[in-house]
Amino acid sequence: MSYFLGIDAGGSNCRARLIDADGVVIGTGQGGPANARIGIEPLHAALRDVADQAVAAAGLSAAEMATIRAGMGIAGISRPGVRAALADLAFPFADVVYATDALVANLGAHGGADGAILIIGTGSIAQVRAAGRDFTIGGYGFPISDEGSGAALGLSAVRHALRALDGRTQATPLSQAVTERFGHDTAQVIAWMDGAGAGDYGKLAPLVMDHAEADDAIARSIVEDAVLHIERFIETIFERGATRCTLMGGLAPRMRPWLRARTVDRLRPPLGDALDGALALAGYRAPSVS
Structure with missing residues (x-):
């Protein structure tokens, strides 16, 4: 049996969703802020906490946990040095893939296919996937950027x-x-x-x-x-x-x-959420309907 773990780690909260190979949710986790700005060690602790919650809820053994493929979308991961530091973190999983929180939100919104999201909150940023290439527009930080926010x-x-x-x-x-x-x-x-x-x-x-x-x-x-x-x-x-x-x-x-x-008229509703995107990042593909 294969398992997939998706984590959406942002400035306000951190969420985890654990599914089996059929896409059935078997565990979830919820925590506080978990972006790169809180520091690598606190970030690691926050990620482990929500992951452990999900694994405990699913009742997985250590051997089963070792088969998990994880995808984690983390706010602030683009800051210099963060990806290198994340690569040194220890998780008891088969594989961990990291991306920005905006990228997993975009993957979730479009079912892993090409598309874009424009996030208008305290700040503003567009995350785009076109012809399989991922890039952002704007989002350079307040007050120099964040137009319309x-x-x-x-x-x-x-x-x-x-x-x-x-x-x-x-x-x-x-x-x-x-x-x-x-x-x-x-x-x-x-x-x-x-x-x-x-x-x-x-x-x-x-x-x-x-x-x-x-x-x-x-x-x-x-x-x-x-x-x-x-x-x-x-x-x-x-x-x-x-x-x-x-x-x-x-x-x-x-x-x-x-x-x-x-x-x-050009806008479309999201097909899924950021945790769906994180699971897609982990490698989960929903079974096709025949």
Whole structure:
């Protein structure tokens, strides 16, 4: 009997799914953050933890565990030195294959075939597989990249709020909602900015969307600018050879209604999730239906 283990390790959580040769799920695991930024040793511990949970749930013996072929999608694996460090990690499996979390998400979304995903969350990045070649578009990090993302929305909202406090632009419900969080005090905003990162700005994205949907003129302009970037992302995905595209990420459902109808018509629903992609990376192929 052969077994396949898929792991999706991201900045928020780490998940594992263990299946048998017929594709039946026999064990799962769940843990906390497990991206490359937490360090190789903590990452190894997090991966082993969710894998051990899945193996224990399946009731596999040590001999059976040694036959497992594993595929692991890990956020931040592209950072210098990470792949080399991962190669030295010990797992009690027959084989382990590593990839980025975006790559396994893309494999899952398109059943292992060619296609692309555009992830719109705190950041933004496209993962593409065209003619069997995998590559990314964007995703270079905030604030230089991440166009159309939650962090970009939040940054634009804070800029608008500071201008409104200065009197350089008309205050709107959005600017007032942002500055209210800081007692309408510029000094407090600046102090917050000193330590704020993409995630902090991204937390303001729902506020921007709420006010845009309530017809705040500035909020609408911020969202409409983000939409231009998202639509250009999608155009580029197809220009570079993708035949299928799926919109994903926490902000995607709220952005989708703002896209042009012709853009939405080009999008396709995902066929599976990132764990399906990780299992495909491990070498699992679903039996063909005759």
